[in-house]
Amino acid sequence: MRREITGFSNPLLKEIRGLREKKLRKRAGLFLAEGLRIMTEARDAGFLPEMLFRVKDRDVHALEIALETAVLAAGGDVIETSPDILAKLSGKENAQIIMGVYKDHPTALEDIDREQAPIWLVAHAMRDPGNLGTMLRTGDAVGAGGLILIDDCTDPFSVESVRASMGAIFTQKVVQCRWDNFLPWLRAGKGQLVGTSLQTSVDYQAAAYTAPCFILTGNEAQGLPDDYESQCDLRVKMPMCGKADSLNAAVATAVMAYEVLNQFRRPS
């Protein structure tokens, strides 16, 4: 249905703004994604928003018309409103002129088909939503199947994570599980678990990766717990030429993932 919201006091706005709190967001099972480009990618991947918010009275891109038509046809709402209200919803000053409220779509570990992709990213206790979203974006780029979040991670469907994922939240599978569930699942099938470590002398370029390769990244502050690291089939290290002994978690994941991809795409 197409309708209009003009006042800040509309109760729906409060509900949508609540999606920025993890607890309320999870309870609602909804999340926010912004911008025509990402919302079009979402549609291409099979996701339409329950509600589409748009700034009214302006020139409209053909892609937006197509998107709105699809939302209405699927029984969703198109809600016209003011730039101020959209900014309020997004929590950003220069908000996009269009945003969507989507059903979240976590995947159960058991529903993963590991043979579907040569690379899977696995992250333990990620705290930073920007890092998490960036990992999703990198996963898309290297052709990973998805991101498996181990133990207590920041919410992958938070506004910041979705924003950093640049649409990959719709193309990468997102699993949330405990280590105690992940490890038996992993060992019940094919799969090489690779972790970066300070306690190894194996250079990350000297190791031989095999698909499906599960790249395990530790928490930003502590790295991998020792007993998680000890379960890895391969422990490798990246060269660290300076004073620091580690990279940003999303950066380390990307450097590893591109090495694995490079090995896989090399003619053998």
Place this chain on the structure above:
Amino acid sequence: MRREITGFSNPLLKEIRGLREKKLRKRAGLFLAEGLRIMTEARDAGFLPEMLFRVKDRDVHALEIALETAVLAAGGDVIETSPDILAKLSGKENAQIIMGVYKDHPTALEDIDREQAPIWLVAHAMRDPGNLGTMLRTGDAVGAGGLILIDDCTDPFSVESVRASMGAIFTQKVVQCRWDNFLPWLRAGKGQLVGTSLQTSVDYQAAAYTAPCFILTGNEAQGLPDDYESQCDLRVKMPMCGKADSLNAAVATAVMAYEVLNQFRRPS
């Protein structure tokens, strides 16, 4: 001098809090760095804070005693205060128990010795302080000489950038200049300028890099301007297997920088 601050109304605190605003920070020529580890790395790199703030009345690490002794010997201040006040200064809830106020140390382009390092990172119009700090951290890891910031970038000495750099703000040279100054400087000596591009078919692993290699990264939203890209000696592309056509700026820089490093460290 060692002294104590107990009240929130102390005018020095207002001054230090002002360092979180770019204009005030630049005018003061000071910046904030947090944590014993980073401050010890700073000292190793030759930087002592003008002022060291510490939570008083607690067990003290030997490294902290060494640091405080050095600060006092150099004529700096050690200021004891409460956890609440330190949290207020840092703007973070779980603040570090020690932080330092340092003189900023931008480097002039002319003072760069390009032969000093095989890799230099160059970034255009970076907007995100987290990305900028992460680039510094990556630069340290790959043995880069420093980060050259082109045109209008976010402040490298902001709290967020310094935090993301994890100490690399003290080990990497930081230059801020205009493109119109950078290009003539670059061309006046040895140096290969490498940019990532969507408009090339050269795989980033197929190109041959030579030192000193200047890796140029474009702004988060727009990428590199065409006329900047056209000045590159090499335009390369990374494989993008998914829906997206780009990586996060700090990730792209790291993937490129590790490829260059890997080529340089390979026995020829």
